Amino acid sequence: MKNCKKMVSNHSCYVSESTTDEETGDMEYAPNSRQNKLPRKPTRTPKCFSKNALMARENRLKKKMYITTLESQVASLSADNKKMTQLHQNQSVLVKELKNEVKYLKSVLGNSEHIGKLIRAINFSTGIPIKSSIDRRASPSSRDAVNKSPIAQKIVPNGELPQEIRPETACVGYDFTRHPWDETEKLSQNNINFPTPESTSSYYDNSDIDELKKSLLLDIDVPSNMDVFFDDIIQEDLLEVPEKSSSSGTSADLTINLQEEEDVGMNFAYYCAEVFCILALFLAKYLWRKSRKCAAEGLQGPKRLPLLGNALTVWCKDEDIFENLVECFSKYPSPMRFDIFQQLFIIFREPAQVEKIFSTSALTAKDDIYKFIKYFDGEGLISGSGAKWKKDKRLLSPLFLKRNIVQYFGVMLNHAQILAGILEQEADRPAFDIQHYLHRAVADIVNETIIGVQTNAQCGELDDFLSCIGRGYQLVHERMVKPWLQVEFIFRLTPKYKELTQTRQVLRQVKKSHSHLGPKEIACRTILEQMLDIRDEVPDFSTDEELIHHMTTFYSASEDTATSICSFALVMMGMYPEYQKRVVEEMHSVIGCEELREEHLQRLDELQMVLKETLRLFPIAPLLLRKVSQNIEIDGFNIPAGTSLVVSIQNIHRDPRFWAKPNDFYPEHFLPEAVKKRHPYAYLPFSAGARGCIGKPYAYMIMKTLLVTILRKYSVEAVGSLQDKPITADISVRFKDHSYAVRIMKRV
Template sequence: MSYIMYCVEILIILAILSLRLIRSKKSTSDLADKLPGPKTYPIFGNALMFWCKDEDIFQKITDCIEKYASPMRFWNGTKLYIIFSKANQVEKIFASTAFSTKDDIYKFIKYYNGEGLISGSGPKWKKDRRLMSPLFLKRNILQYFPVILKHTKILVNILEEKINLPTFDIEFYICKAGTDFVNESLLGLKSNNQGGKNDEFLIQIRRYWAVTHGRGCLNTYTCIHQRANNNVHGAFVQTLAQNCSLAILATVFRVCIQNCTFKNATIFCIHIKAVTHGRGCLKTCTHIHERANKNINVYAKYRRVFECAILYAHSEYCSKNSKTAVLCERLYKGAMHVVVCTLMYARICIKSSTSVCNRPNSNFFKLIILPVHLFYFRAYELIHKRIIKPWLQIDSLYGYSYSYLKQKEAQDVIHGFFYKVLIETKKSHRHLGQKDISFRTILEQLLDIRDEIADFATDEEIIHHLVTLYSASEHTVTNTCSFTLVLLGMYPDYQQKVAEEIRNVVGFTDDIQEQHLDKLDYLEMVIKEVLRLFPIVPFIVRQANQETELDKLSIPNVSSVMVSIYNIHRDPSQWEKPNNFYPEHFLPQAIKNRHPYAYVPFSAGLRGCIGKPFAYMAIKILLVSVLQKYIIEADGNLQERKLTADFSVKFKDKIFPLRIKNRV
């Protein structure tokens, strides 16, 4: 009977979708008939194109846009998108108030960001943007220069351990540096992620796609967030955080097999002993979970099993072969979460009457800073799926899905984290009238604005702004710096030009000054070229708030207009070598001959990104610090690396492999 009811529900949903399609506004249908685009099908429109692996969707979309003239039409289910990919057309969209409203597709982002600067629209958004824009002017963000420089120096010192070693994933290390200076600049938290204590958690964050093997992983973080550091469970977590490198391999081979990582049978057979250890660890995890309530020393009892497994397998994989080493690092990081989460889940989920610790400066609070990022990237994944796949956009249907449960847990952790930060900051808030205030975090300045303008934002709205700023700043810096270093490793001639410029401007000192950054013209060309090839946001969707004419095309009110920044940045009519890494695209004469809206990595016009100065400053400081001391090497070329995207463009395999040498 339940199966019959399920089928009936599906038929009802399909009938509703069909009715919505039939009753579509005639003006919208007429507009679609005038535009080129792929073949459509009833109910689904062009959405069947997305019936593929998630990592292949981005390439399908960009290939489709490239195939048809701009503007083109695309039906995602019953929703029509008018897609523009020419600079002259996009200029009119960005400059017009008729397209200043975010499309309703951004409602899925609002579950996390609320009415933040990215997802909000209307009078409230305009007011908030006007009040917050001064926070990111150059004269204000210069106070964060020493903070960023301090953490990039730590990064440079850490990378010394990688000199002349096999290929490693640079993104992992840049992310740690980025989270450190974003935590301190935005929130005033000194997380010290580069100190090494939280490596295990950061691995889980940056390899978030691996955390899909059971609800225990999510429950683990929820529990950590709710428990104190001064009870037995918190002490267990602290111990585990320090010794976790010995407890990784419990399910590494299960993960590999499930994800078809081992396509080479020989490699698999070589490590059959480690497989045995892995199975033993799996069994151990089960025992831990079952017996945790009875034996507080269970972890110590079984610790030796984990040691044997990880020491054997990791040493075997870290061979001289660079490709094997990269595979090893990927498996090492991707599988880390399984044992960690099982162990922590077993201990932390024990009921305790001990009160919860609410002190953000405690060791426990520092411990949970990194796991919050896990839920950021989980949120990106969930939002992207809902935007792309129309069958997930029906709330009544989505509410029964496993993705909905993950969404709720991500919301709770992200908002709970920032709520604790906000409450603690309010207690110690230093008002503008106080003397000797030379450094003010973004959060403190938001509270200053509210002190002056009472209706600026509630606590909840400030949290929404923090979520937006936090995710945008860390993600932008990490992605851009990782891409830049890999590309400079692939193309050593360009790297040499950058290194010579840094040597001429900065010299041999690591005490970089603000005035140095303004003189690094070629480095800026390189960064801009990276942002051209890999824009932070490849697509932007706006909604017409009135009937508007654009290039002799009548756009009905409430129509969805999509701007493909990715395709604009690779338009052959605007770029000499559209698909190549070619920093000379940004020579003064080349810029002069190009349409000003052919390059819009941070959007433009009324909704341009206010955080661009902070991002550029952080990116330059980090790159100068690394390239001043190290020579970067990377295999292959850009054409060999396939791309994918959720909210930002990235390599399809999501790793940024390179090697480093001392720069003499």
């Protein structure tokens, strides 16, 4: 045990820091001694060993991180060095190019005949603004102020880089000892002597120099960081320098600031490239549209003017555009061609041809002109196209089926009864505009059933919003029919752009602010709530922004359609009281004294015929446009991809081949026997095919509920006839005078 203790005490790791060298030397340790040797027990690693190992490891990691940091810094500095080297090389090349150009200018300016031409070229050809800064300062040290010999002068571009003109050689140059790029380079001097006054008679006879004297056009701005080598002859007789009084009055220094605002050569190259690209695009578009024209050479149409085509047809007052188009389309057989500024439209008004168009999958894409509606309403079912539109329509169509919208009848009836009560103030009084009241009632119905918000529009709380929407429709239509407003940068320069932007913001803000209230305020399941349910089941159905687009589309389509058709129907029944009498008698026989119910609406055939005849005369969308996505053939006419097709619903609805009295209000057009004789695509109030309106049952329910409620309480009168009320169109058809004046009387 003693030997073991002695062995441990002799180990260097266990020697105390206070142990002296003498004490260590007196210790004896015999490793080969076998005296009293005991079996060795397992020992733990001393704590000092583990601490030292950890410290060593930490030091190695720190060194490694430090080395890595240094390497990254070295790499970064190396990359920066390469960039600086490349920049220096580029600057050297630029310096050489500028020197060559300035040498050329020096040679030109050395000839007096070229000076005036060069100045005029700078002013009138390149368009560089001219500013002259010539200051004559008195200096008692000048030697040549009295006589007209060369004087000591200094030329300082931008007042930074010093230059000097030596009287002995009249040489102008920089002091390159202060040059920022090369401090060792020296300027080679060019010996060019100033001409004497006697030898400058040719200058005074030169018209270019005389013009230069009058206008003082010497005004070139040169950046201070530009390497300039410029020799010039400056003669006091050639430049009229205003004298400034001084104490001596005998000498002067001449300082000229030369500034060049931009590199003319580079800018000219850029301009040429831009002009070339624009011309190339216009040429490509022109050739593409010309190929469309060649495909339509066999079609009849109005005479085309060069470049304008048939644009003069729409070059008129806004309210006359629609009438001019319909009249033009009726003069030629279907299909016909119509051109506006190289844009080809093929017009169809034959039901058999229209049926093929609406049943062809290659013709479901909306025309590019609908992008203006998309800007206002968003990309909903009206303006959308492609796979996204197909998916959205498949998911949203069930929301407007009859079995689903029946739940909204109570809301519609409630607001219709409120409207009937409000109209009592107009009863037995002079004629008034019925559309104003209908617009408010429809807005309340649509907001409550689609969004779930009770807006109280009939109390006047949405008047500003409704007038804003109406103005938005007009602005969108104006862009659609006026080609010069379809150019974006031109439209942005007009006041209409700001007005349309404000209108769009108001519409979106109102819809977005109410969108979260949908499921909370009414008992029935709103359209918004059902769309949210669809999104829960189909996560990629729509984003929040796309939901707002759908709501805006549903609102604008439903509100405008129901308001317009109800207004037209009441005016027509006021003008033609015999049909109003038939409708009222049918209502008495079907409803009697009972409260109106939804099933009653299905049995009112006379009212149904009145509404259909109203939609025939005043279709919701009088012109439908499609974009051909692939080459197709219709009745022997080959139509290439990219062509715009127009289906003129207005012309079809007033074609005497299909309608006994095309320009009269005649509901008998929709008797069962008359319908059987007519082509099914001769009547298209809600379009047809894949792009048919999904809100048709919803719109019919609103219109019937409002009309029945009004006619049960009031009789309607209107002055004049249909021929006295010409129509126009924006997004939908309107009376040209925008007046829906009727007079109502209480029924006994």
